[in-house]
Amino acid sequence: MKIKKGFVVRTIAGKNVVVALGAASRDFGGMIELNETAKFIWDKLAAGAEKEEIVEALAKEYDAPREMLVSDVDNFIAKLKGVNVLE
């Protein structure tokens, strides 16, 4: 599970914006906005982390019940799969 080549995230005017460049842009037009947590998960995915590692990393950053973090990660991954962003 990894973010496809060509997707990049940049912060513009305080918003974390994901776009597809080059070949990836042929299948994905437009942009996705990420909130702080989503950006955190995105960066981990981009670095090749698996779900368990991401949950661990989130648990260190955020004071939230583990089940909630797991469901946050699951939901976000499902969303990314839904828009065809993950390999």
Place this chain on the structure above:
Amino acid sequence: MFVIRMADINIRINNKYKSAKRLCADYIIDDASPIDMEISVTDEEIATERGEIDEQFSDGYCETIAIYRKICNRFPLEFDGFMLHGAFIECDGRGYVFSARSGTGKSTHVSIWKKVFGDKVRIINGDKPIVRVIDGKIIAYGTPWCGKENFGENASCELSAICFIERARENSIEEIEAGEAVTRIFTQIMLPEDVESYEALAGHLDVMLGKTPCYLLRCNMEDEAALVAYEKMKA
């Protein structure tokens, strides 16, 4: 081959068809001028443009589109600029870009400004101005590519505001936050192919939105639409 000066950049264009030179007539300078950018397009690139628009357009027309795409792609990284889809006008020495989805009525709206304010208003580019970040200032420029109505002139002005337009029954305008403007602006720019150019573009957008107030104008096609926008955006 001919050379144009556009957005303070000298560009040599190695065209195949006459349409390009005709389109650029107001921007042509001496062939011997020093060159900042050189543009050639292939038959394949011309064919790709035709695929994006419509079969019925001529090779010459499709070449002009291919040329501008290539020019715009070079701006973020090399010349601190980018193409912003919108109608760019000057009024009282202030530059305004009106941006909207195609078909919303940008051209109609700026025509209303012209009708209401007369010589106080110049339509510098009806469709695809170039914006550059120069010494911390945001400057917008006319270009030969200015839309089907051919509204445009070879001029530039500091950008004072960006105004997004939506159609409505009544006229109203509000200032919007830079963050909201980001979402709207992404439908109005051309993304480069490579990451390096995109990073440069993202940086320019961040600077522009940090300095330039953005508005959302909901408007009809009456004269009042221009008056409402003018009153809110003037200095």
